Amino acid sequence: MNCETCQLKELVVEPPEIREVLRCILHTILFHRALGLVRPKDVECELFDITYVQCEDHELEKKIDEKINQFIGWVEKHPNRKSQVCISFYEVKNKHATWFGNKIERFYWEQWYINLHIISPKPHGKSHNTKAHVVTGENAFEESNSRCAALESSLREVLFQIIKFVNEKKDHIPPLQNSEIVSYPYEISTPR
Amino acid sequence: MATSPSHSSPESAIIEQVITEFFAKSLHIILESRSPYVSSRNYTVDQFMSSPSSSCSSSSSMPRDKWFNLALRDCPAALENFDIWRKSNLEPLVIDIILIRRALVPDVARPLGGCLLRNFSENSDLALEPKSWKIVERWIVQYERHKSSSSKNHKDIRKCGTKNNGGSSCSSETAFYKKTYKRYIILFRSLYVFIRLLPTYKLFHELNSSGQICPLSLSHRISSSIQPFTQEDEAKMNQFTFVPIDTPRGRLSLSVQYLRTLEDIRSEPSAPLSLQFILDYIGSPTTDPFRRLKSLPSAQSSPALVSFTRQHSWSNDHGALASVPLCPSVACSEACGIRCNPSLCLPPLTHRNDHSPPVISEPQNAAVTHKNNMSFDEFWPSPFSPTSSPSSPAHLPGQRSPNALQSGSSQIDIAKAHPITASQTKACSSEGKLQIKMDTLRYGNYQTGPTLVKGFPSGKDDTEKLAELPSSSTQGPLSRSFSGSSLLDKFDDSGFACPFADYKDVTESCNRRSPDAVVGAVVQMLLTAAPLRQDLSNLCRPPQVFMDESLNPCVQHDQANTEQSECPASTSEVLASVLLKSKTAAEGLEELRRYKELKESILKQGASRSSDVDSGPKSAGTNDQS
Secondary structure, eight states, rough: OOEEEEOOOEEEOHHHHHHHHHHHHHHHHHHHHHHHOOOOOEEEEESSOOOOESOOOOHHHHHHHHHHHHHHHHHHHHSSSSSEEEEEEEEEEEEEETTEEEHHHHEEEEEEEEEEEEEEOOOOOOSSSSHHHHHHHHHHHHHHHHHHHHHHHHHHHHHHHHHHHOOOHHTOOOOOTTTTEEEEEOEEEEEO | OOOOTTSSSHHHHHHHHHHHHHHHHHHHHHHHTOOOSSSSGGGGSOOOOOOOTTOOTTTTOSSSGGGBBBBBOOHHHHHHHHHTTTTTTEEEEEEEEEEEEEETTTTTOOOOTOOOOSSSSSSSBBEEEEEEEEEEEEEEEEEOOOOOOOOOOOHHHHHHHHHTOSSHHHHHHHHHHHHHHHHHHHHHHHHHTTTTHHHHHHHHHHHHHOSSSSSSSEEEEEEOOOOOOOHHHHHHHEEEEEEEEEEETTTEEEEEESSSSSSSHHTTTOOOOHHHHHHHHHHTTTTHHHHHHHOOTTTSSSSOOOOHHHHHHHHHGOOSOOOOOOOOOOSSSTTTHHHHHHHHHHHOOOOOTSOOOOOSSSSSHHHHHHHHHHHHHHOOTTTTOSSSHHHEEEEEEEOOOOTTHHHHHHSSGGGGGGGHHHHOOOOOOHHHHHHHHHHHHHHGGGGGTTTHHHOOOOHHHHOOOOOOOTTOOOOTTTTTHHHHHHHHHHHTTTTTOOTTTOOOOHHHHTTTTTTHHHHHHHHEEEEEEEEHHHHHHHHHHHHHHHHHTTTTHHHHHHHHHTTOOOOOOSSHHHOOOHHHHOOOOOHHHHHHHHHHHHHHHHHHHHHHHHHTHHHHHHHHHHHHOO
């Protein structure tokens, strides 16, 4: 079975935006891979004018939030760096019983790479001149707004990219073994 | 060997059921996020009941909304439309999402995105009439049947049958269905996410959450035929096609054409002309009254009826003519006129104790103002006036000025107009002016009571009178007092020497008062009018000085005659007594003329006496000169 890989478009984000961006992307991916019976839940982004969809599953939300917190902790220690968050779907096969224990093999059939470029917010330039300081502040505000708008547009592109990928690639998806399970087994990997 | 499928076989029924539910689910997801007020979001009750239908096979035990593992709430609009459509399964399902822009017409007053719309008249309302519409999205769901039986799908079906060792086509189709079911699931997941990323969803969300009536609205149209767009429209649209899903005998496809942006449509100016006036008016209750009055059009502009009619609402006795009040408050009660600055509506100078209709004895401009004053008298309301007065000049031929609106709007310009009348009243004493101010406040701010006392120094009488006023505001906001004082300040700042200066515009604008109020105002004006005697005293000053010792001015004479029992201690009391005995201007002039004649006669007498003494030598001199 082939492992399909999708490299999502790189997003330039600031630390306060990491949580919202990752939530949007991870939930969108999982909603397309939680093929069990779900009741969709619309979520309005707080920072962006985007509505994404969650599977109304508390365990899923909890696990995602834990991984996001883990990633944010790593970013705080390694600021201003490019990083990746990877979500992989696998199926468990061939439980080999060995002398040392049961060996569980995972066959990854799909991997998503969320590319983030973490930047630190630009501090306001210190200036003794009041007017210059005001101008600098205004420029920084406009620059921040434009950057935020660009990020929203990029995030929307990423979501469209996900939709396009899941529509085009379907043959590699393993059959549904149990409809009671919400989602295929998955794991979220963050830098260490 | 491929066998032709039988529609009566249960497996085929399953495929047909899947196709039917595919259309239903597509319609459900689309309308749920595009049809405001009928979306399932507005329904709190979860209903997971499958709707009974004739084509619903007994083998389908799965509720409709749980089809394809996507549990959706019941959407009545979708189900209703689907029940109408489902009669022809093989025809495409075309769902047009239409953006409708409506215009507001005078029918129903409703809030509009923050702008408060008022009734245009007492009996008319505002309504939304469709003005323009545009298709912003077109969803096409269709099932295409394969013409050839030897298709890839049949090979796949045979494979499934072989795998399952069933051999029959029915079991192979079932296996094929199970294999492809996850494709349906993924497709609808994608559809659910994708539809929320389109530009129309934002508008839908705003309309669904605002709860207010907006000129923009979303509607939908379901048909089975595809009407092509124009080239211009297609150029503005994007297209997205979901990967089709093969069925044993055909293919299910779902595609959408949507406008890239709705900003150009939403930003199109569609507000009617009347709305512009309403915006000006809406700001008026809390804004400066002068600002509001400035923005008001002339009486001839018919669409601008909101503010005019509002005044009409409290001055219903005065016919259809609308006039702009001097008071900015929206919630004018019957005492609205009281809140107006009466200084604007004061009549020309008249005798205080002359209760008869004022005689036109003033100069020409004053006559004009007096003429208007007659109409003013008719309509000026006053809380202090008797309810009915036989002497009230209600029958006076006061003319309703066609420029009442302009006069009201020119409240600020009163100071600029009629300089002659302003010069006449320059001699208003400070006490008189103070009296006027007090009355102004009394009219405009009687409801605030003590605040009036605080602002201005006054004599005992005025203080007592003010103390009689209610101590708390019984009607309207405190801002009225500020508006009144602000009006007064405006006049002071503009060099308006005396509120008596101009009456024409003021009286015309006050034509809406009730007769009682008008009479009361007239009485008040008479009481507070500056004494005419003052002007005469000014004019008589040179001869008065000359004749002071010999003849004594009539003031002293009047004082001696009428104020023997009184000993006025202050100048104001002297003037008051003089006022009581003051004569008309004509009489004064007549007196002046007599005094002049007397003076000339005295001078002649003096000259003649001197000439008689020097008549001899002078006459010789005169002869030599000739």
